[in-house]
Amino acid sequence: MASRKETGSGHQRAAPAQRRPRLTTGQAGGTVTRANTAGETGRSEAGMLGIYLNDHLAGATAGTELAHRMARSHGDEQDSSTLRRLAAEVGQDRAALLDIMAALGIKVRRYKVGAAWIGEKAGRLKFNGRLFTRSPLSDLEELELLRLGVEGKAAGWRTLRSVADSDPRLDPARLDELIARARRQADVLEDLRVAAASQVAGVP
DSSP, X not given: OOOOOEETTEEOOOOOOOOOOOEEEOTTSOXXXXXXXXXXXXXXXXXXXXXXXXXXXXXXXXXXHHHHHHHHHOSOHHHHHHHHHHHHHHHHHHHHHHHHHHXXXXXXXXXXXXXXXXXXXXXXXXXXXXXSSOOHHHHHHHHHHHHHHHHHHHHHHHHHHHHHTTOTTSOHHHHHHHHHHHHHHHHHHXXXXXXXXHHHHHOO
8 A cells, every 4th residue: 555645744645736717608518718708898988988989979068059059149130040050960969979879779878968068057157257248259169169069070070980881770871960060060160160269369
């Protein structure tokens, strides 16, 4: 009989065998790993897109409120008419984003939308050089803010357009239309901004 090595406290135990990762067997008889890496990656990407689109929806909410307020408060009748048309388009763009989110199965985060709405209202309290009335500076700052929002919206449409190449739930032609409309909106706002800047330069 083979001899056993002894220590001062008793027999020496053999080292336990290393445990191998547990595997499960699929219904078709194939062996698969426990972690579904591809599925987790897909869920992570969908989650990031949801955050991204909800951020854009918050911006669209604030932009819609701002555009309608500018149309109501602008002194020049011709510019006011232009802003009313623009405000209507901005509202339609927000509705289009909601339709896209629904098609992608992305839930609307109401708290982000509400925070954007409150933020737009709070933004009205900023100083403009006059205590109780609007000034040319108000028009300039709001036009610049709205133009920045339109540029951000256009970037969002371009992102979705790239996704549309591999996702049949998105309509590439519709996104192309939204991208083109955002370009037109940015051009209109730039013309208005330049006019407002010239008024600011001439007002002490």
